[in-house]
């Protein structure tokens with residue numbers, strides 16, 4: 333995991349250096365911020381104590397009350413003390429990851445370091461499109477519509493030139509329009525503005541993960557596994573990670589409240605923008621995911 337995170341960081345660094353829309357001064361700030369990322373992987377070095385919590389098998393309400401009480405006491409005890417940057421916002425068992433702008437940190441609990449995101453026994457194509465993409469995704473959150481407002485130390489401070497900020501917004505508006513066009517249920521569309529930050533992270537995440545994959549031996553080779561080239565495995569693996577089906581009722585709720593796009597569009601949205609996907613599967617105007625080259629969003 334350390335190696336994966338470092339490779340993703342190296343790939344992102346190269347991509348920032350090559351951006352054709354960002355000025356050199358903003359690039360310098362962006363590189364400083366990327367290099368300053370605090371990385372938390374697996375579990376904290378200091379475990380939280382829950383001595384004051386008693387869990388019983390037959391009283392859910394009381395269990396919840398005790399945990400809430402513990403969390404409250406913990407929060408109150410922080411008042412007047414310096415910020416503890418070693419603290420984790422998720423438990424090690426959580427199947428999720430996050431970027432926290434005020435700490436400028438990326439966090440990957442042990443829970444997400446397992447199949448289908450990560451498998452020590454799998455080939456690089458599978459791990460780079462799985463957990464690799466999640467790592468790239470979290471990294472770009474430091475530079476999305478919200479994260480970009482914080483500097484390398486996690487202070488709310490605008491470090492962008494006006495022109496760069498405007499160019500970023502224009503590119504982001506294109507992504508809003510792209511996702512607004514996706515119809516999920518009868519007349520219900522994805523909300524492009526609500527999901528913007530997550531969509532930018534998905535689009536950037538797969539691009540950074542692909543570059544990092546191309547640094548590996550398998551990524552540079554042509555050896556097929558189960559009849560698929562390394563690049564085909566990379567994209568198929570990406571689609572498999574997000575295989576999920578919701579009831580229409582759940583979907584209706586998610587569309588109005590969840591800042592993530594529905595899983596289907598977390599795959600189809602980014603790939604429709606990504607040139608190597610077109611090359612890998614020979615996508616043409618005849619295919620449903622096709623977007624004209626000029627319409628394909630490229631931000632990170």
Ligand SMILES: [Zn+2]
Pocket residue numbers: 469470473530533
């Ligand atoms: Zn995210």
